[in-house]
Amino acid sequence: MGKQVTEMLKGTLEGIVLAILSGRPAYGYEITAWLRDQGFSDIAEGTVYALLVRIERRGLVDVEKVPSEKGPPRKVYSLNAQGREYLEEFWRTWSFLTERLEKLREGGK
Amino acid sequence: MGKQVTEMLKGTLEGIVLAILSGRPAYGYEITAWLRDQGFSDIAEGTVYALLVRIERRGLVDVEKVPSEKGPPRKVYSLNAQGREYLEEFWRTWSFLTERLEKLREGGK
DNA sequence: TCGGCTATTCAGTGTTGCTAGATACCGGTA
DNA sequence: TACCGGTATCTAGCAACACTGAATAGCCGA
Numbered sequence: 001m002g003k004q005v006t007e008m009l010k011g012t013l014e015g016i017v018l019a020i021l022s023g024r025p026a027y028g029y030e031i032t033a034w035l036r037d038q039g040f041s042d043i044a045e046g047t048v049y050a051l052l053v054r055i056e057r058r059g060l061v062d063v064e065k066v067p068s069e070k071g072p073p074r075k076v077y078s079l080n081a082q083g084r085e086y087l088e089e090f091w092r093t094w095s096f097l098t099e100r101l102e103k104l105r106e107g108g109k
Numbered sequence: 110m111g112k113q114v115t116e117m118l119k120g121t122l123e124g125i126v127l128a129i130l131s132g133r134p135a136y137g138y139e140i141t142a143w144l145r146d147q148g149f150s151d152i153a154e155g156t157v158y159a160l161l162v163r164i165e166r167r168g169l170v171d172v173e174k175v176p177s178e179k180g181p182p183r184k185v186y187s188l189n190a191q192g193r194e195y196l197e198e199f200w201r202t203w204s205f206l207t208e209r210l211e212k213l214r215e216g217g218k
Numbered sequence: 219t220c221g222g223c224t225a226t227t228c229a230g231t232g233t234t235g236c237t238a239g240a241t242a243c244c245g246g247t248a
Numbered sequence: 249t250a251c252c253g254g255t256a257t258c259t260a261g262c263a264a265c266a267c268t269g270a271a272t273a274g275c276c277g278a
Contacts, residue, residue, distance in 0.1 A: 011116025019213040071224035104128040180255035
């Protein structure tokens with residue numbers, strides 16, 4: 001979609017992925033495919049994997065290696081307690097931002 | 110407010126400043142003060158100035174130097190036609206993001 | 219054997235906001 | 249005079265993040 005989305009995704013993509021994982025465990029390839037399906041047409045393959053490594057290192061997710069019938073083993077990520085807490089904080093921050101922007105948008109008309 | 114906001118502001122702050130300028134011309138110091146007032150408590154002084162330089166270089170704003178009674182001259186920025194166009198695109202991108210996230214938020218409950 | 223799909227990893231790049239400090243103009247006060 | 253606080257801008261260096269592009273690896277069908 002262009003550079004604007006790319007910049008806006010910084011900080012948000014992390015929340016998006018955590019939100020996905022809050023619904024059900026998932027692995028990188030799957031998440032990327034889902035995102036593309038949802039209109040994030042040019043999310044790069046590598047981006048999601050790097051993000052997953054990051055949130056794993058921070059202890060927000062648990063990982064399990066699961067064999068796949070169709071290729072190399074999958075690394076299935078699931079949100080743990082700390083991750084859920086972090087996700088809630090993400091939603092609070094997100095709400096804060098959207099409120100300010102909504103006001104600005106109305107004021108600007 | 111913490112690191113989450115910092116990351117989320119990347120890409121968004123630019124739109125915020127453009128939105129402010131769409132209402133009325135303003136200068137850096139003023140914008141920073143207004144942002145802090147609106148709850149962006151730790152927007153750094155330098156951040157806004159750097160952003161203004163950037164959007165000026167991209168031709169989104171016009172600049173006028175205006176003497177101040179209380180200090181060095183102000184650089185007053187105003188949104189031009191190209192800036193307005195860019196701002197509209199920003200709002201479209203922003204809407205796209207908020208829609209996806211709203212869906213995710215509801216789905217996750 | 220080769221190409222295509224599944225699946226992950228990694229080094230290098232550009233953009234962005236923050237840190238921390240310098241510079242400058244002005245008024246009031248000791 | 250000398251100093252300080254408020255106004256106002258600018259800059260170099262840093263950290264975090266998403267993207268680029270490529271490599272690696274397992275599986276299956278032609």
